Amino acid sequence: MAVRLTDVASEAGVSLATASRVLNGSARKPAEGIAERVRAAATKLGYFPNAQAQALARSSTQLIGLLVHDIADPYFSSIAKGVQRGLGDTGVQLLLSSTGSDTKLELSALRSFMSHRTGAVILAGSRPVSGDEEMAAALENYQSNGGAVAMVGQPLSVAGGIQIDNYGSAGLLAAELLRLGHRRFVVLAGNQQLVTAKHRAEGFISKLEKSGITPLLVKEGAFTREGGYLAMSDLLASGELGLEDGQVCVVCVSDVMALGALVALRERGVHVPRDVAIAGFDDIPTLADVVPSLTTVRLPLEEIGRLAGEMVLAGGEPKRMVIEGVPVIRQSTEVLHRQ
Numbered sequence: 001m002a003v004r005l006t007d008v009a010s011e012a013g014v015s016l017a018t019a020s021r022v023l024n025g026s027a028r029k030p031a032e033g034i035a036e037r038v039r040a041a042a043t044k045l046g047y048f049p050n051a052q053a054q055a056l057a058r059s060s061t062q063l064i065g066l067l068v069h070d071i072a073d074p075y076f077s078s079i080a081k082g083v084q085r086g087l088g089d090t091g092v093q094l095l096l097s098s099t100g101s102d103t104k105l106e107l108s109a110l111r112s113f114m115s116h117r118t119g120a121v122i123l124a125g126s127r128p129v130s131g132d133e134e135m136a137a138a139l140e141n142y143q144s145n146g147g148a149v150a151m152v153g154q155p156l157s158v159a160g161g162i163q164i165d166n167y168g169s170a171g172l173l174a175a176e177l178l179r180l181g182h183r184r185f186v187v188l189a190g191n192q193q194l195v196t197a198k199h200r201a202e203g204f205i206s207k208l209e210k211s212g213i214t215p216l217l218v219k220e221g222a223f224t225r226e227g228g229y230l231a232m233s234d235l236l237a238s239g240e241l242g243l244e245d246g247q248v249c250v251v252c253v254s255d256v257m258a259l260g261a262l263v264a265l266r267e268r269g270v271h272v273p274r275d276v277a278i279a280g281f282d283d284i285p286t287l288a289d290v291v292p293s294l295t296t297v298r299l300p301l302e303e304i305g306r307l308a309g310e311m312v313l314a315g316g317e318p319k320r321m322v323i324e325g326v327p328v329i330r331q332s333t334e335v336l337h338r339q
Contacts (some may be wrong), residue, residue: 002080003045003046003047003114003287004047005019005020005023005047006155006260007045008023008038008042008045008047009038009041009070010073010125011041011044011045012034012037012038012040012041013037013180013241014030014034014038014245015105016039018030018034018038019038019041022034022035022038023039023041023042023047024037024132026243028139029088031273032146034098037063041322043138043155046137046141046144046145047223047319052100056307056329060184061092062092062119063092063093063094063095063096063113063116063117063118063119064083064087064092064093064094064095064118064120064121064122064275064312065094065096065097065109065110065113065116065120065122066083066094066095066096066097066119066122066124067097067099067106067109067113067121067122067123067124067125068080068096068097068099068111068124068125069096069098069099069100069101069124069125069126070098070100070224071096072098072100073156073224073256073284074255074256074279074284074285074286075254075255075256075282075284075301076124076125077191078284078285078301078302078305079124079152079302079304079305079308080094080096080124080305081302081305082123082301082302082303082304082305082306082308082309083122083305083308084305084308085302085305085309086305086306086307086308086309086310086311086313087307087309087313088267089169090275092119092313095113095116096208096229097112097113097120098233099107101125101128101191101194101223103128103131103132103134103135105332106123107134107135107138107278110123110138110139111140112133114142114147118143118147119146119147119152119312120147120148120149120150120312120313121139121142121147121148121149122149122150122151122152122161122308122309122312123149123150123151123152123161123337124152124153124193124306124308125152125153125196126153126154126194126197126223126306127151127153127154127156127194127195128193128194128195129192129193129194129195129198130193132156135156136156136157136158137158138272139158139159140158140159140176143158143159143318148311148312148315149161149312149314149318150162150311150318151155152164152304152305152306152308153196154195154196155320156191159167159318160311160317160319161311161318161319161320162304162307162308162311162320162321162322162323163320164196164299164322164323164325165323165324165325166195166196166199166200166203166281166303166325167199167200167202167203167206168203168324169200169203169252169281169297169299169324169325169326169327170200170201170202170203170204170287170296170297171203171204171206171207172206172210172324172325172326172327173202173204173251173279173281173295173297173325173327174204174205174207174208174251175207175290176305176327176329177209177249177251177279177295177333178207178211178213180329180333180334180335182244182247182249182277182333182335184216184242184245184246184247184248184249185213185215185216185248185249185250185251186215186216186217186218186219186235186241186248186249186250186251187204187205187215187217187218187219187250187251187253188219188221188227188228188231188232188250188252188253188257188258188261189201189203189218189219189220189221189253189325190220190221190223190227190252190253190254190257191220191221191222191223191227192220192222197223197254198254199254200253200254200281201228201253204251204253205218214241214255216241216242216248217235217240219231219234219235220224221257223254223257224257225256225257225258225259225260225283226260226337227257228254228256228257228258228259228260229260229261229263230260230264231257231261232260232261232264232265233264233267236265236268236270237320243244243270243275243276247273247274247275247276247335247336248263248275248276248277249276249278249279249333250276250277250278250279251278251279252278252279252280252281253281254280254281254282255280255282255283255284255286255287255294255296256280256282256284257280257294258278258279258280258281258296259280259286259290259294260295261278262269262290262294271331273331273332273334273335273336274336277295277332277333277334277335278294278295278332278333279295279296279332279333280294280295280296280297280299281296281297281325282296282297282299283296283297283298283299283301283328284301292330292331292332293330293331293332293333294330294332295327295328295329295330295331295333296328296330297325297326297327298325298326298327298328299323299325304323309320
């Protein structure tokens with residue numbers, strides 16, 4: 001049964017008129033302390049304005065919301081393109097919000113989508129290792145009012161979507177690099193408070209250890225191009241890469257990190273792959289322009305987006321599928337010896 005405005009008013013200890021002014025956009029606003037109490041009660045109870053709940057129940061809305069971390073990142077733009085393909089010629093329009101990895105901004109954007117009567121929401125991007133309870137509650141409330149949800153990356157227990165097997169796929173990459181003959185590894189692990197980065201780093205390192213190899217070092221940083229650049233710059237400045245002992249294979253937990261690392265290596269005059277071999281993860285479209293060509297793990301990003309779009313259009317019980325990446329070996333990890 002949908003939560004009513006009277007339930008929110010009762011929970012907050014205010015009149016029905018006061019609750020309405022806070023939640024329905026009245027020009028007459030009560031004191032901020034009272035307004036905050038009303039908003040907190042609405043969040044706790046999972047209240048939607050009546051028009052929103054009715055629109056969702058009728059499935060009459062022609063809007064779908066897409067939440068991504070950074071639309072400038074080719075990973076997310078490829079997924080967005082795929083979602084648009086999945087919607088096809090249905091007439092459903094896509095609303096886009098780019099929020100970074102800020103969970104508060106994600107929640108704000110999700111609630112904004114709700115207020116625009118979106119019939120479905122797709123969330124693409126890594127979830128935090130901990131502290132995602134508020135998002136889970138918001139999604140559960142949204143679905144209980146008739147909204148559809150698909151998550152790309154790590155679906156929460158309350159929602160379906162497309163799970164990427166980052167751990168297993170990273171292990172496959174490690175196996176391929178070992179097969180090539182690499183034995184000296186450095187891992188640029190990104191932000192280990194994000195599930196995607198954590199699983200990729202752990203999957204890669206676990207496979208190495210099962211083969212009797214320990215990485216020379218594991219360095220954390222931002223899960224971005226800038227993060228890859230800064231991490232590599234620090235390693236070059238400190239001499240921690242140990243280049244004097246031979247070729248080192250640096251594995252980055254995303255392609256954009258690898259691109260940043262490549263810039264840092266180029267600036268210092270370090271040859272790739274003779275001195276430093278390098279690999280990424282995702283196979284973003286911009287890799288077609290990179291020299292030397294970059295070894296990576298291919299994910300069908302547009303296809304993943306298309307599947308997510310079709311999933312929310314289909315409705316019904318939440319579905320979940322798992323996608324495994326495929327290692328793609330290119331010039332950047334050739335095993336070369338110095339002359």
